[in-house]
Amino acid sequence: MLKAEPVWALGAMSGTSLDGVDAAALLTDGVTILDFGPTAYRPYSRAERAVIEAALGLWPGEEGVETAAEVVETAHAEVLSDLLATCPEAVLIGFHGQTLAHDPQGTAGPRRTHQAGDGDVLAEVLGRDVVWDFRSSDVELGGQGAPLVPFFHFACAQWAGLDEPAGFLNLGGVGNVTWVDPRAAGPEAPGAVLAFDTGPANAPIDDYMRAAFGLQNDAGGALALSGRVDQEAVTRFLAHPFFLRMPPKSLDRNDFHEILQGIVAPLEDADALATLCACAAAAVARGFEHFPTAPAALFVAGGGRHNHALMNELGALLACPVTPVEDLGLDGDMLEAQAFAYLAVRVARGLPTTGPSTTGVAALVGGGRVSVPQGG
Numbered sequence: 001m002l003k004a005e006p007v008w009a010l011g012a013m014s015g016t017s018l019d020g021v022d023a024a025a026l027l028t029d030g031v032t033i034l035d036f037g038p039t040a041y042r043p044y045s046r047a048e049r050a051v052i053e054a055a056l057g058l059w060p061g062e063e064g065v066e067t068a069a070e071v072v073e074t075a076h077a078e079v080l081s082d083l084l085a086t087c088p089e090a091v092l093i094g095f096h097g098q099t100l101a102h103d104p105q106g107t108a109g110p111r112r113t114h115q116a117g118d119g120d121v122l123a124e125v126l127g128r129d130v131v132w133d134f135r136s137s138d139v140e141l142g143g144q145g146a147p148l149v150p151f152f153h154f155a156c157a158q159w160a161g162l163d164e165p166a167g168f169l170n171l172g173g174v175g176n177v178t179w180v181d182p183r184a185a186g187p188e189a190p191g192a193v194l195a196f197d198t199g200p201a202n203a204p205i206d207d208y209m210r211a212a213f214g215l216q217n218d219a220g221g222a223l224a225l226s227g228r229v230d231q232e233a234v235t236r237f238l239a240h241p242f243f244l245r246m247p248p249k250s251l252d253r254n255d256f257h258e259i260l261q262g263i264v265a266p267l268e269d270a271d272a273l274a275t276l277c278a279c280a281a282a283a284v285a286r287g288f289e290h291f292p293t294a295p296a297a298l299f300v301a302g303g304g305r306h307n308h309a310l311m312n313e314l315g316a317l318l319a320c321p322v323t324p325v326e327d328l329g330l331d332g333d334m335l336e337a338q339a340f341a342y343l344a345v346r347v348a349r350g351l352p353t354t355g356p357s358t359t360g361v362a363a364l365v366g367g368g369r370v371s372v373p374q375g376g
C-alpha cells in the first residue's frame with residue numbers, strides 16, 4: 001500500500017463518445033490535489049472506432065469483445081507511454097478502459113458492467129502498477145458502478161478554493177453531475193457529494209451528425225444554433241421513466257437511443273440537433289431537482305461545453321451561472337483522465353472510491369484491481 005505522501009500518477013479515460021483516449025498526470029496523495037501535470041490525447045481511427053462500436057452491448061466472452069479490447073489496449077499503451085516519457089516520475093496508472101455494456105439494474109440479465117481492456121497487459125507494457133476494473137466491485141456490492149468521478153469533483157472544488165455548494169457537470173457521450181459541498185471534511189464524509197448520471201449528452205448528437213453528414217460532431221453546436229427546439233418533443237423525452245427514478249442512477253451509452261430516434265425522425269436537421277441539445281439540457285435541469293441545496297454555480301467539463309447550443313440551453317434553464325471548469329483553472333477536456341489518476345492513488349492507499357451518495361452502494365467501497373508488472 002502506498003504511503004500517504006503525494007505521488008505522480010497517470011490516468012486514462014476512453015469515454016462513451018468513442019472519440020479517443022484522454023490521459024493526464026496528477027500529483028496527489030489520494031485526498032488533495034497538489035499539482036496537475038502533462039496531458040495527452042490519442043484519437044481512435046475510423047477503423048478502430050468501428051471495432052469498438054460493433055462491440056457495444058457485448059459482455060466478456062462474446063464474439064468481438066477480444067478484438068475491441070486489443071484496440072483499447074493498443075491505443076492506451078501508445079498514449080500512456082508518450083505521457084510517461086514526459087512524466088517518468090509517475091509510479092502508478094489508473095486505467096478505466098472502454099465501457100462496452102453497463103446494466104447495473106439487471107434489466108437484461110444479471111446486474112453487471114463491462115469495461116474492455118486488460119490492466120495486466122498495460123502493466124507489462126508500461127512497467128508500472130496499473131489500477132483498473134474500477135466499477136465491478138461496486139456493482140457486485142449493489143451499487144450503480146457509476147459515476148466514479150464525484151470524489152475527484154470534491155477534490156477539485158477544494159483545490160479551487162470554493163466555499164459553498166456547487167455543481168460539476170460532465171457533458172460526455174452521457175451526462176453526469178455532482179453536487180459538492182467543499183466545506184465537508186472529505187469526499188466520503190456524509191453530505192459532501194451527491195452524484196448521478198443526468199441523461200444523454202453528446203452521443204445522440206454525434207450519432208445524428210455521423211448518420212446525416214458523415215461528420216464527427218456538430219462543432220460548436222453551429223447547426224443546432226440555427227434550428228428551432230421542438231418543445232413538445234422535449235416534454236415527451238422527459239416522460240422517460242429514468243427521470244422518475246431517484247438518484248443514484250446511471251446509464252449506458254445507448255439507453256435513450258430509441259426514444260431519441262423517434263423524436264428526431266420527423267424533424268429537419270437543424271431542428272433535430274437543437275432539440276437534442278434541449279433534451280440534454282432539460283435532463284440536467286431535472287437532475288437539479290435532486291440536489292440538497294441550490295448550487296452557487298454549475299461548472300461544466302467534457303466535450304459538450306464546446307457546444308454553444310447546449311450551453312445556451314443550460315444557461316436558460318438553470319437559475320445559477322453555468323460556466324466551463326476553465327473558469328476555476330481546471331482543464332475540462334482532461335478532468336476524467338485526471339480523476340482516474342486520483343482514483344488509482346486512492347485504491348493504492350486503500351481509500352474508498354464510491355459510496356452511498358455516488359453509486360448508491362450500501363457502504364463506502366474501494367473499487368479497482370491492481371496489476372503489477374512481472375518482476376516489479
Ligand SMILES: Nc1ncnc2c1ncn2[C@@H]1O[C@H](COP(=O)(O)OP(=O)(O)OP(=O)(O)O)[C@@H](O)[C@H]1O
Pocket residue numbers: 013014015016017018019020170171172173174175202203206216217218219220221301302303304306307333336
Ligand atoms: N467543439 C466541439 N463541439 C461540439 N461537440 C464537441 C466539440 N468537441 C468535442 N465535442 C464532443 O464531446 C464529446 C467528447 O467529450 P468527452 O471526451 O468529454 O466525452 P467522453 O469522455 O468520451 O464521454 P463520457 O464522459 O460520457 O464517458 C464527443 O461527443 C464530441 O463530439
Ligand SMILES: CC(=O)N[C@H]1[C@@H]2OC[C@@H](O2)[C@@H](O)[C@@H]1O[C@H](C)C(=O)O
Pocket residue numbers: 013015016099102113145146147148149150170172173174175176197250251252336
Ligand atoms: C458505465 C460508464 O462507463 N459510465 C460513464 C458514462 O460517461 C459519463 C457517465 O456515463 C458516467 O457515469 C461514466 O463515466 C464517468 C467517467 C464516471 O464514472 O464518473
